[in-house]
Amino acid sequence: MNYITVKQFFEENKKDLHLKIIAGEKYLETKKIVVSDINRPGLALAGFFDYFPYERIQVFGKTEFAYLKKQKKEHIHNILKKFFSSKICCVIIARNLKPASYFTELADEYEVPILQTSLFTMKLINSAMTYLEKRLAPKVTLHGTFVDVYGIGILLFGKSGIGKSEISLELVKRGHRLIADDLVEIIKLGDNELIGKGINIVQHHMEIRGIGIIDLKSLFGIGVIREQQKVELVIFLEEWEADKDYERLGLEEKFENILGIKVPKIILPVKPGRNLSIIIEVAAMMRRLKAQGHNTAKELNKTIINWMKREIPNV
Numbered sequence: 001m002n003y004i005t006v007k008q009f010f011e012e013n014k015k016d017l018h019l020k021i022i023a024g025e026k027y028l029e030t031k032k033i034v035v036s037d038i039n040r041p042g043l044a045l046a047g048f049f050d051y052f053p054y055e056r057i058q059v060f061g062k063t064e065f066a067y068l069k070k071q072k073k074e075h076i077h078n079i080l081k082k083f084f085s086s087k088i089c090c091v092i093i094a095r096n097l098k099p100a101s102y103f104t105e106l107a108d109e110y111e112v113p114i115l116q117t118s119l120f121t122m123k124l125i126n127s128a129m130t131y132l133e134k135r136l137a138p139k140v141t142l143h144g145t146f147v148d149v150y151g152i153g154i155l156l157f158g159k160s161g162i163g164k165s166e167i168s169l170e171l172v173k174r175g176h177r178l179i180a181d182d183l184v185e186i187i188k189l190g191d192n193e194l195i196g197k198g199i200n201i202v203q204h205h206m207e208i209r210g211i212g213i214i215d216l217k218s219l220f221g222i223g224v225i226r227e228q229q230k231v232e233l234v235i236f237l238e239e240w241e242a243d244k245d246y247e248r249l250g251l252e253e254k255f256e257n258i259l260g261i262k263v264p265k266i267i268l269p270v271k272p273g274r275n276l277s278i279i280i281e282v283a284a285m286m287r288r289l290k291a292q293g294h295n296t297a298k299e300l301n302k303t304i305i306n307w308m309k310r311e312i313p314n315v
Contacts, residue, residue, distance in 0.1 A: 004033050005030070006029075009131075013128070017127055023104040023108055024112055028113050031112075031113055032089060033089050039057070040059050054088050058083075058090070060097070062094075068100075073102075091112060091113070142258075143182065145184070153231045154280065157234065157235070158270075162238070162239070164237060165181055168206065172220060177224055177226040179225070179226050179227070183198065194259065195231070204217045232291075233284065234263050235268050238269060239269070240269040266283055
């Protein structure tokens with residue numbers, strides 16, 4: 001299961017979310033956040049714990065504390081005891097509100113970290129969920145090269161030595177941008193979007209056989225690189241086989257399944273004399289046309305059929 005610890009959440013957001021620890025610091029490392037949703041425990045404070053989403057971060061704002069102040073201490077103590085004993089990962093208190101001493105005591109008793117922020121409740125929830133959706137999104141690391149060609153994110157796959165890096169280098173020289181070479185991390189956002197980026201330690205570096213490792217940012221400047229991009233097209237490079245039937249018309253579209261999302265796929269045969277960089281540029285432009293509702297192969301096929309019907313009525 002994909003997760004982050006409360007300590008990671010705190011350290012990566014303490015500046016942006018103005019976070020500080022007010023209780024349970026020693027439990028930050030052991031508590032895990034496994035979902036991106038945030039919960040405001042209004043129903044739980046009223047005593048309704050059926051379907052209580054204990055796995056979410058629990059946020060207390062002005063409304064929750066106003067409710068607590070109106071309840072008898074003994075009653076609310078019992079409710080909070082049940083609340084903190086529900087194996088929740090952590091509590092975040094918005095608006096720098098000050099909890100009662102029994103609140104933090106129960107948190108310590110049940111090993112629940114409590115964080116505090118000056119942000120308003122909804123601002124906190126929106127920012128935290130945006131961070132968690134990216135941090136906890138399904139992801140996979142693939143061997144390949146990822147380039148931005150005319151604004152289209154293209155994944156290049158193929159066996160080692162087939163020329164992925166050399167093709168990418170030529171695309172960079174032609175004005176396009178590199179996102180990652182060799183290792184590409186793919187993250188699934190929402191139901192139908194894939195974002196690709198490089199592994200930080202090697203991002204924007206490339207291995208060219210006969211030369212070695214090069215740093216594109218240092219050689220060509222910041223303009224030839226990009227940190228991340230949406231994955232919109234997959235191109236498989238393979239050695240040309242004379243007896244293999246390759247796609248010639250483009251009527252049948254192929255797809256590659258990545259993290260449950262179907263991405264358009266092209267199988268591109270490699271042989272001496274083919275300028276693959278130009279072909280990939282054309283593939284990117286064709287992808288943009290299709291995104292705008294224009295399918296050249298289908299439109300031409302329709303035109304030819306209509307012409308045949310006029311010229312050869314019995315067809």
